[in-house]
Amino acid sequence: MAPSFLFSQFMGGLTTAMFLFLIASGLSLVFGIMRVINFAHGSFYMLGAYLAWQGVQWFHPTGVGFWAASLFAAVAVGVLGAVVERLFFRSLYGREELYQLLFTYALVLILGDVAKFIWGTQQLSVSTPPVLVGSVQIFGSTQPFYNLFMMVIGPAIALAGWLVLNRSGVGRLVRAAQMDREMLDALGANVGTVYTGMFVVSSFLAGLSGALVTPIQSIVPGMDVLIIVQAFIVVVIGGMGSLWGTFWGSVIYGEVLSFGILIFPGFSLFSVFALMAVILIVRPWGLFGRPL
Amino acid sequence: MTTETTATRTAAETPAPGVRVIGSGASLWSRVPWTLIIFVFACAVPWIGSRYNAFLAEQIAIDALFAVSLNLLLGTTGLVSFGHVAYFGVGAYVCGILMKTYSLPFVIAFPAAGLGAAAFALVSGYFCVRLIKLYFAMLTLAFSQIIWAIAYKWNDVTGGDNGLPEIPFPNMDWMNSLPLVGDLKTADRFYLLSILLIAMSLAIVHRIIRSPFGRVLTTIRDNPERAAFIGVNVRLYQLAAFVVAGTFAGFAGALYGIFSRGVFADYVFWSKSAEVLIMTILGGMDYFWGPPVGALALVWLNQEITDYTEYWPFVLGTILLVLLFAFPGGILGGLDALWSRARRVRRA
Numbered sequence: 234m235a236p237s238f239l240f241s242q243f244m245g246g247l248t249t250a251m252f253l254f255l256i257a258s259g260l261s262l263v264f265g266i267m268r269v270i271n272f273a274h275g276s277f278y279m280l281g282a283y284l285a286w287q288g289v290q291w292f293h294p295t296g297v298g299f300w301a302a303s304l305f306a307a308v309a310v311g312v313l314g315a316v317v318e319r320l321f322f323r324s325l326y327g328r329e330e331l332y333q334l335l336f337t338y339a340l341v342l343i344l345g346d347v348a349k350f351i352w353g354t355q356q357l358s359v360s361t362p363p364v365l366v367g368s369v370q371i372f373g374s375t376q377p378f379y380n381l382f383m384m385v386i387g388p389a390i391a392l393a394g395w396l397v398l399n400r401s402g403v404g405r406l407v408r409a410a411q412m413d414r415e416m417l418d419a420l421g422a423n424v425g426t427v428y429t430g431m432f433v434v435s436s437f438l439a440g441l442s443g444a445l446v447t448p449i450q451s452i453v454p455g456m457d458v459l460i461i462v463q464a465f466i467v468v469v470i471g472g473m474g475s476l477w478g479t480f481w482g483s484v485i486y487g488e489v490l491s492f493g494i495l496i497f498p499g500f501s502l503f504s505v506f507a508l509m510a511v512i513l514i515v516r517p518w519g520l521f522g523r524p525l
Numbered sequence: 526m527t528t529e530t531t532a533t534r535t536a537a538e539t540p541a542p543g544v545r546v547i548g549s550g551a552s553l554w555s556r557v558p559w560t561l562i563i564f565v566f567a568c569a570v571p572w573i574g575s576r577y578n579a580f581l582a583e584q585i586a587i588d589a590l591f592a593v594s595l596n597l598l599l600g601t602t603g604l605v606s607f608g609h610v611a612y613f614g615v616g617a618y619v620c621g622i623l624m625k626t627y628s629l630p631f632v633i634a635f636p637a638a639g640l641g642a643a644a645f646a647l648v649s650g651y652f653c654v655r656l657i658k659l660y661f662a663m664l665t666l667a668f669s670q671i672i673w674a675i676a677y678k679w680n681d682v683t684g685g686d687n688g689l690p691e692i693p694f695p696n697m698d699w700m701n702s703l704p705l706v707g708d709l710k711t712a713d714r715f716y717l718l719s720i721l722l723i724a725m726s727l728a729i730v731h732r733i734i735r736s737p738f739g740r741v742l743t744t745i746r747d748n749p750e751r752a753a754f755i756g757v758n759v760r761l762y763q764l765a766a767f768v769v770a771g772t773f774a775g776f777a778g779a780l781y782g783i784f785s786r787g788v789f790a791d792y793v794f795w796s797k798s799a800e801v802l803i804m805t806i807l808g809g810m811d812y813f814w815g816p817p818v819g820a821l822a823l824v825w826l827n828q829e830i831t832d833y834t835e836y837w838p839f840v841l842g843t844i845l846l847v848l849l850f851a852f853p854g855g856i857l858g859g860l861d862a863l864w865s866r867a868r869r870v871r872r873a
Contacts, residue, residue, distance in 0.1 A: 268659065272799075324850070330659050331605045332849050335806065338799045339849065342842030350836065458796055462670060469663060503674040506667060513664045514652045 237373030242491050244371075248380040250487030251387030255442035256460060257467040257479050258394065259435035265474020266411050266431050267326070269333040273340035275461030276348075277314065277436050281306045281443025282452045283348055286357045288444075299362035303444035307437050314436025318429050326428075341457060349454050359447035379448055386445070390438075391480045398476065407431060411474065466509045472522020481521060567720050571713040572705070579716045585817075585824045587781045590723045592804045592816030593730055594773035599802070600810035601734055602766045603746030604654075607662040607798050608669030609774055611649070612642040614793035615672060616775025617782035618683055621692045624783070626682075631695030635722070635779050642775020643768050645672075650767035654760045666795055677790040688789030692782055719780045726773055731813055733769060742766050803845055809855030818856050 260274045288302025317340065325333050361379050368377040398404040409417045410427045418424045450456075463486070471482025486505055493504040512519060570582045591613055598604040619641035623634035649668040656664055676683045683689065697714045700706045706717065733739050745752045745759055753759050782788040791797075800823075808819025823841075830840050852859050 270659070270663065321846075321850075329605075330662070331599075331802075331806075332853065334605070334607065334662065335799070335802065335845060336849050338803075339842040339845035341796075342838040342845070346836045346839035346842070350839075458794075462795060465663075465666075469667070502678060503671065506671040506674050510652070510664065510667045510671060513656070513660065513667055517656050517660045517664075 235373075240372045241374030242495065243488065244374065244376055244380070246487035246489075246491030247484065248383060248487070249490060250483040251383040252442065252446055253463055253467050253486060254387045254480055254483035255390065255438060255445065257464040257471075257483055258390065258476060259438035259442075260461075260464050261468045261471070261474055261476065261479040262431055262438075263435045264468060266407065266428065267322075267333075269330060269337070270465065271435070272334065272337040272461055273317070273344065274337075274435070274439050274464065275457040275459075276341050276344035277310050277439035278443040278446075278460055278464075279348060279452075279457040280313070280344060281310050281440030282447050282456065283352050283357070283443075284309050284440065285444035285447050286352070286359050286452055289359050289447075299359065299448070302359075303441065306444040307441035310440025310443070311433045311437035314439075315429060315433045317436075318432040322432070323425070323428075341461075345454065345457055348457075352452075354454050357452040359452075361448040365448075383445070387480075387483075391476060394476050403430075466505055469509050469519060470512050472519025475519065475521040475523075478519055478521030482519070485520075564720075564724050567724075568717060571709055571716055576710075576712065579713055581824060581828060583716050583719055583784055585821050586720055586723045587777050587784060588801070588804060588820035588824060589817035590726055590780075591774055591777035592801050592808070592820050593727060593813070594770045594777065595801050596805050596810055596813075596816045597730060597734065597742075597766055597770040597773070599805055600812075600815070601739060601746065602742040602763060603749075604763060604766070605658070605662045606653075606665040606767075606770075607802070608665035608667070608795070609770070609801055610793055610795070610797040611665075611669035611672040612646055612771035612774035613778035613781070613797075613801075614669075614676060614788075615645050615771075616642040616778030617788045617792060618676060618689070618778075619775070620779035621689045621782040621788040622682065624695075625689055625692050628693075631783075635695075635776070638779035639772045639775045642778070643772040646768045646771025647764070650764045650771070654763040654767060666798070669793065669795060669798055673790060673793040673795070676793050683788075683790070686790065688787055688791075689782075690787040692787055694783060715783065719784065722776065722780065726776055727817075730769075730773060734813065738762075738765070803841070803848075806853075807844070807848060807855055809857035809859075809861075811854065812857040812861075815855055815857045822856060 256274070256278055259277075260271060263269065263271045263274070284306035285299075285302045288305040289298050292298040292301045292305075321336065322333075325336055361377075365378040365382055368375050369381070370376075396404075398407060406417070406422055406427050407430075409422070410424055410431075414424055417427075467482040467486050468479055469482075470485055471478030471480065485508075489505055489508055490502075497504065567582060567586065570579045574582070591609075594612075595606065595609045598606050598609070616638035620631075620634045620638035623629045623637055624631065629637075649665070653661055653664045653668070676685075678685060680686075694711050694715050695718070697711065697718065700709070700714050700717075706714065709717070734742075741752070741757055741762055744755075745757065745762055749759050752762075778792070781792070804819035804823050805816045806819070807822055808817065809815030812818075826840070826844070827837060831837050834840070848855065854862070
């Protein structure tokens with residue numbers, strides 16, 4: 234196989250990985266602190282995409298339409314996250330995980346239909362922002378600027394997240410809440426606010442990733458339940474609640490999917506699910522996570 | 526954080542083991558043979574109702590068996606499986622492939638569906654029961670998605686995206702000689718056959734839950750540590766429950782494939798596992814008849830509501846919210862509470 238072909242497969246995998254990382258980082262964040270798989274994370278992502286499309290319709294004439302729309306979508310979804318956490322999720326802490334899982338699933342059902350009700354069932358698409366139109370040749374393979382931009386955004390968010398979590402006072406609170414909620418509460422910290430904050434950040438990231446994916450993927454109903462499984466696999470591979478774990482988990486997912494197509498055509502989907510099952514069996518807490 | 530969310534329930538919360546009966550103290554009520562009445566009524570549907578009634582009843586019955594098999598894990602053993610649809614799907618595909626591709630009779634395909642589902646439950650369950658709580662739920666989800674990926678992509682065997690349409694009905698010529706039944710159409714005959722098989726399956730599951738084996742499962746649900754202390758091999762029992770639950774899910778899947786005239790990859794998608802969980806919780810997972818009641822309620826509601834609006838998921842989500850926040854015991858749990866309150870008032 235030609236090296237340029239392998240390189241382009243590699244870059245394709247990396248692009249997938251960076252999108253998945255954006256989505257999965259929020260999922261992992263909420264799992265790390267609340268110990269629950271938020272199925273509605275995929276719905277937040279979908280809402281982000283639809284809101285970005287809506288924003289582009291509104292802000293289009295201004296020239297910075299796409300960026301304003303993305304920010305608008307991310308903030309709106311973040312606010313929605315705050316409402317969901319304050320009104321509902323809060324009263325489910327301490328209940329069996331079955332109820333928490335089903336609650337997030339109820340959100341999937343409701344938000345999916347709300348999106349259908351507002352935006353209909355036809356495909357919507359958003360054009361690439363003018364600044365990032367075009368592509369560049371690297372080692373004989375064509376790389377669109379937008380994909381390269383994503384490869385910068387992904388690691389930047391990982392780095393920023395790591396800095397906040399490990400080098401700031403807020404991060405210390407979050408890590409403390411992760412380890413022992415009651416003790417942190419007893420020490421006088423406002424644990425409720427920390428939880429709401431984490432949920433908002435997580436929803437914001439979901440909304441942002443939904444907005445950023447619109448130039449390369451069309452917006453369709455059902456994108457919520459498809460993406461959540463992928464994000465879930467990434468989080469399981471990397472390790473729940475570990476930011477770098479999620480980062481490397483997405484890279485592994487992207488590359489396995491990308492090269493799996495070459496090795497078993499048609500079965501690359503199977504290979505990622507099998508990879509997740511193997512990791513859950515051997516190391517249930519993931520490659521970079523810690524046992525509960 | 527983890528200790529307070531523990532799934533172990535105290536004896537005070539769930540006094541009866543595994544199976545609760547509504548109003549079990551009232552003698553007249555409990556002497557009525559409800560099960561028999563329901564069975565006879567279900568069998569009579571092709572004569573007293575329309576084809577559409579029988580269609581709905583069959584869907585309810587199949588869903589009921591599927592949900593009861595899940596509840597063997599959820600309510601009886603305390604295992605939250607988020608991938609139970611995998612075994613339903615394996616059963617549907619095994620039966621469908623044997624009957625359509627290899628033209629084997631139903632007498633072979635149906636047991637084979639159960640066996641296939643049991644075999645996959647044995648392999649996947651072996652790994653799943655090593656994990657606890659959320660990790661267990663996630664691994665079951667992972668296995669069900671593996672089955673989905675195979676169903677979706679393995680075109681030569683499963684039909685991939687197109688699925689396996691037009692699965693033949695079993696040969697039911699032997700019914701010709703039976704009185705009354707001889708005049709029925711094929712679909713109604715298959716309805717009777719399904720009701721019979723489902724009733725037998727439910728009876729077996731009921732027997733299993735009431736057996737010493739079932740009591741051990743309930744013990745494990747209530748407190749796995751203590752169960753281990755008194756010498757119970759917790760994982761082995763959990764695995765056994767997993768295989769039994771998988772087998773009956775496989776039977777339900779086999780019937781469903783023939784009933785809906787085809788097997789498609791959609792049947793195995795993860796959201797179906799959530800739907801059967803909702804059925805179980807809606808009816809009440811502390812009761813043997815909870816899942817069937819949930820199946821009845823959901824199928825009926827679905828029919829009623831889709832006449833008015835296409836937004837059935839929205840309605841289902843709202844029902845689920847109300848259920849989670851207001852009636853965590855489900856329909857039967859709510860009725861049970863009402864019943865015991867009424868009795869207390871009457872005595873006072």
